[in-house]
Amino acid sequence: MSASTNTRMQPGSTVLWEKGDAAGHDALGTRTFGFWLYMLTDAMVYAALFAAFGVLAHNAGLTSKSMLASVFDAQAAYRDTIVLFASVLAYGYAMVALKKGSRTGVAIGIIVATILGVIFLNMVTGDLEHLFSQGVVPQLNGFLSIVFTLVIYHALHIVVGVLWMLVMLMQMGRDGFTSNVVYRLINLRIFWHFQAVIWVFLFVFVYLQGKVI
Amino acid sequence: MFVHLQGPWNPVWGRLSLQAIPYQNPILVGTFLFAMIAALAIVGAVFYFRAGPYLWREWFTTVDHKKIGVMYCLLGLVMLFRGFIDALMIRSQQAMAVGPHSPGYLGALHGYLTPFHIGQVYTAHGLIMVVFAATPLLVGIMNIVVPLQIGARDMAYPYLNALGFWLTAAAAALVMLSLFVGNFAHGGWYGFLPYFELPYSPGVGVDYWMWAFQLSAIGTTMGSINLIATIVKMRAPGMTWMRMPIFTWASLSTNLIALTSFPVLMVSLALLGLDRYFGTHFYTAGQGGNLMLYNDLFWVWGHPEVYFLILPAFGMMSEIIPTFSEKTLFGYATMVVASFAIGGVSWGVWLHHFFTMAAEPSVNSFYSVTTMLVGIPTGVKVFNWIFTMYRGRVRFELPMLWALLALFLLLVGGMTGMMNAFAASDYMWHNGVFVVAHFHMMVLLIASSIFGAVEYWFPKVFGFKLEQRWGKWFFWFMVLGTAWVFVPMFILGFAGMTRRLDYVPVTQWAPYLRVMLVGMAFYVVALGFFVAHLYVSLRDRMKNRVGADPWGTTRNLEWMTHSPVPAYNFAFIPRVHARDEWAWRKEHGMANLGNESFEDIHMPRNTGVPVLLGALSFALCFALVWRIWWLAAACLGLVVLVIILRSFARKTDEVIPATTVAGVERAAQDALASPARG
Numbered sequence: 079m080s081a082s083t084n085t086r087m088q089p090g091s092t093v094l095w096e097k098g099d100a101a102g103h104d105a106l107g108t109r110t111f112g113f114w115l116y117m118l119t120d121a122m123v124y125a126a127l128f129a130a131f132g133v134l135a136h137n138a139g140l141t142s143k144s145m146l147a148s149v150f151d152a153q154a155a156y157r158d159t160i161v162l163f164a165s166v167l168a169y170g171y172a173m174v175a176l177k178k179g180s181r182t183g184v185a186i187g188i189i190v191a192t193i194l195g196v197i198f199l200n201m202v203t204g205d206l207e208h209l210f211s212q213g214v215v216p217q218l219n220g221f222l223s224i225v226f227t228l229v230i231y232h233a234l235h236i237v238v239g240v241l242w243m244l245v246m247l248m249q250m251g252r253d254g255f256t257s258n259v260v261y262r263l264i265n266l267r268i269f270w271h272f273q274a275v276i277w278v279f280l281f282v283f284v285y286l287q288g289k290v291i
Numbered sequence: 292m293f294v295h296l297q298g299p300w301n302p303v304w305g306r307l308s309l310q311a312i313p314y315q316n317p318i319l320v321g322t323f324l325f326a327m328i329a330a331l332a333i334v335g336a337v338f339y340f341r342a343g344p345y346l347w348r349e350w351f352t353t354v355d356h357k358k359i360g361v362m363y364c365l366l367g368l369v370m371l372f373r374g375f376i377d378a379l380m381i382r383s384q385q386a387m388a389v390g391p392h393s394p395g396y397l398g399a400l401h402g403y404l405t406p407f408h409i410g411q412v413y414t415a416h417g418l419i420m421v422v423f424a425a426t427p428l429l430v431g432i433m434n435i436v437v438p439l440q441i442g443a444r445d446m447a448y449p450y451l452n453a454l455g456f457w458l459t460a461a462a463a464a465l466v467m468l469s470l471f472v473g474n475f476a477h478g479g480w481y482g483f484l485p486y487f488e489l490p491y492s493p494g495v496g497v498d499y500w501m502w503a504f505q506l507s508a509i510g511t512t513m514g515s516i517n518l519i520a521t522i523v524k525m526r527a528p529g530m531t532w533m534r535m536p537i538f539t540w541a542s543l544s545t546n547l548i549a550l551t552s553f554p555v556l557m558v559s560l561a562l563l564g565l566d567r568y569f570g571t572h573f574y575t576a577g578q579g580g581n582l583m584l585y586n587d588l589f590w591v592w593g594h595p596e597v598y599f600l601i602l603p604a605f606g607m608m609s610e611i612i613p614t615f616s617e618k619t620l621f622g623y624a625t626m627v628v629a630s631f632a633i634g635g636v637s638w639g640v641w642l643h644h645f646f647t648m649a650a651e652p653s654v655n656s657f658y659s660v661t662t663m664l665v666g667i668p669t670g671v672k673v674f675n676w677i678f679t680m681y682r683g684r685v686r687f688e689l690p691m692l693w694a695l696l697a698l699f700l701l702l703v704g705g706m707t708g709m710m711n712a713f714a715a716s717d718y719m720w721h722n723g724v725f726v727v728a729h730f731h732m733m734v735l736l737i738a739s740s741i742f743g744a745v746e747y748w749f750p751k752v753f754g755f756k757l758e759q760r761w762g763k764w765f766f767w768f769m770v771l772g773t774a775w776v777f778v779p780m781f782i783l784g785f786a787g788m789t790r791r792l793d794y795v796p797v798t799q800w801a802p803y804l805r806v807m808l809v810g811m812a813f814y815v816v817a818l819g820f821f822v823a824h825l826y827v828s829l830r831d832r833m834k835n836r837v838g839a840d841p842w843g844t845t846r847n848l849e850w851m852t853h854s855p856v857p858a859y860n861f862a863f864i865p866r867v868h869a870r871d872e873w874a875w876r877k878e879h880g881m882a883n884l885g886n887e888s889f890e891d892i893h894m895p896r897n898t899g900v901p902v903l904l905g906a907l908s909f910a911l912c913f914a915l916v917w918r919i920w921w922l923a924a925a926c927l928g929l930v931v932l933v934i935i936l937r938s939f940a941r942k943t944d945e946v947i948p949a950t951t952v953a954g955v956e957r958a959a960q961d962a963l964a965s966p967a968r969g
Binding site for chain 1: 451516520524528562566569572573578587588591863866941
């Protein structure tokens with residue numbers, strides 16, 4: 079029973095229908111909200127992958143972990159971390175410029191972020207190639223399968239992010255700060271920060287873990 | 292890079308060759324002929340009526356949530372039929388192949404299906420019924436009803452909505468194609484590791500299963516993002532959380548489950564894919580793989596998925612029962628809490644799918660208790676429905692009959708579910724048909740709710756009621772079939788019969804299996820009545836035309852606009868004053884829909900991109916199944932390219948001018964005033 083059934087109403091003055099189109103819906107907020115939901119699904123994918131990592135590491139026992147420590151270069155990964163975080167920082171400055179409405183500022187920030195992203199990718203690919211050439215491949219055992227899957231899945235996200243930034247540069251050049259461009263820039267920020275967060279987990283679990291033990 | 296395959300492969304056709312077409316199997320040839328005749332009839336009709344441009348313009352490229360919902364439902368219905376045929380084959384095979392002296396036909400030792408063939412049949416039956424029949428039907432109904440119930444003009448992301456549908460359709464097409472090109476997995480719908488690994492299942496069956504599953508999972512995840520954002524962001528002014536209709540609440544809860552669980556399914560399947568294509572060792576028997584990892588990941592999705600299916604069904608019952616009891620829903624707040632409690636608990640029960648697989652007693656006990664916890668919120672819901680009917684003016688119209696059947700099935704399924712929740716007794720009937728009978732009670736509950744919901748909301752979408760006479764025959768024969776198939780199945784479960792048998796070794800079970808076959812005959816008759824029900828309804832559609840509120844005692848926002856609903860849903864966005872707004876307006880004498888001085892309405896513009904992406908995904912998965920690398924690479928590249936190009940589109944919406952709105956509104960009023968109304 080709805081409580082308001084009992085309230086006294088004046089039919090003449092009750093507003094039954096709204097005027098205007100979207101009736102207070104916030105288009106930008108809706109777009110960003112949906113993107114957060116998407117990020118949640120991606121977080122679940124990573125959660126499942128890290129769970130698999132836990133299971134397969136347990137399976138492999140300590141031998142694989144010490145192998146991990148001997149083959150994965152934590153110092154190189156630290157270098158990767160700095161580059162990726164610098165890229166995120168550059169993108170952050172682009173967003174500061176967006177608040178000021180400066181197209182040049184946004185463009186410079188994104189270009190720097192893109193270049194750093196490409197450098198990151200280059201470094202990760204180099205690391206992987208080095209490992210592959212030494213015969214450390216995902217096909218070796220279950221533990222290495224999940225380690226490489228995690229690293230490569232993350233790198234694929236960086237590829238998508240770099241592509242997205244290039245697209246945004248073009249759209250910004252063509253349209254300026256239309257609502258489409260703005261919400262995409264905001265969503266890209268969420269995406270890019272998220273990849274940095276995931277990298278922290280990767281760094282800890284893949285590159286550092288063997289060292290600690 | 293890729294795993295080296297045994298057997299022929301060439302760069303152009305991959306593994307595809309003429310041998311992939313099973314022309315030596317008369318059953319499949321017959322199916323193929325049937326499918327071809329049906330397809331020719333449909334294509335012929337499209338050409339004869341010159342309906343192609345109309346279909347393309349109004350349906351294939353649509354971003355209208357109602358039309359997408361209708362297409363979801365049609366897809367679900369077609370796949371329901373396919374799944375039913377599979378069930379018919381399983382039941383008839385088991386009725387024939389009993390005991391060592393039972394005859395064999397068509398190359399089978401007993402019965403008429405070889406073990407390989409019936410394996411594919413039950414795998415397809417399970418996958419299709421869960422993923423391609425129930426899910427599209429439920430998503431379709433949510434798609435249609437939720438925006439209407441919250442007073443929105445469309446979903447939050449209409450383009451994504453269409454994309455989700457076309458991906459699901461592509462996945463369904465992939466399953467259907469496996470009938471005629473290659474074969475399907477034959478190890479059960481939820482996968483069976485390490486049997487599904489490449490060395491043991493080198494054929495394309497597992498690949499078909501995997502990619503179809505994966506594609507539909509992506510589609511459903513997109514749909515869930517869309518529905519959640521729609522419910523959170525697009526509600527009409529005045530619709531606070533606790534004024535939301537219960538079906539919308541149920542949709543929110545169920546899509547939160549989908550949002551969080553489907554990604555896990557994607558991972559479980561993707562890791563299998565890496566094993567099969569790249570030779571990694573996630574689930575292999577040796578080299579550090581872990582097959583239990585698959586079971587856990589899969590059922591971490593699998594059990595929430597069950598509640599993903601059942602919560603909207605509960606929501607439908609919660610809409611139908613108040614309407615036909617002429618009362619408001621009893622215990623609204625507890626219904627909301629119960630929906631979310633079920634959604635929450637769903638995450639902590641998955642291990643009960645494999646109690647027997649070497650978990651410690653403490654672990655089994657934990658999952659046993661959490662499973663029983665599900666009974667509490669479900670019980671709350673059952674009592675709420677009963678108290679809603681208590682002292683109501685209950686009208687036994689078709690939607691109500693279906694809802695009541697669902698309630699009874701929930702009792703049977705729920706009680707047996709509690710029995711299954713005991714880990715100790717589960718050891719007795721694990722993988723037995725007792726469990727099968729239990730979850731069929733639950734999915735038939737879902738099916739009943741869906742039929743009820745279709746009867747209930749059909750007039751809203753199409754503007755005329757379905758007739759009642761044939762519909763009631765259909766209903767009662769479904770009841771008969773259910774009783775005759777599943778009561779013996781429960782008995783056989785206690786007798787120790789295991790599931791998925793291609794041959795039944797115990798001759799004493801023959802009578803029960805034959806009774807089940809009689810039940811299947813009732814289902815076939817029911818199918819006939821269903822067709823008659825549809826035919827008569829369509830024939831008499833002008834006689835059964837209805838206005839905004841066809842049942843007279845409806846309560847929510849969706850009944851405040853014309854039937855059929857105009858493209859823009861509401862000429863004016865309603866302002867909400869109460870829970871059960873429409874009932875409130877009727878009580879206060881404000882039930883007139885009339886309003887003049889129409890305004891322009893912005894709507895999203897139709898686009899062919901989702902169809903294109905669906906087609907490309909279909910080709911991509913087909914290429915991956917047959918390992919045609921050039922095609923797969925091309926399709927993947929095109930998908931990325933199309934997505935990027937689409938993001939450059941400027942004109943993604945259009946304006947419906949006020950004059951058009953006025954015309955549509957007037958026509959709807961006039962149609963009601965015409966004497967043809969029944």
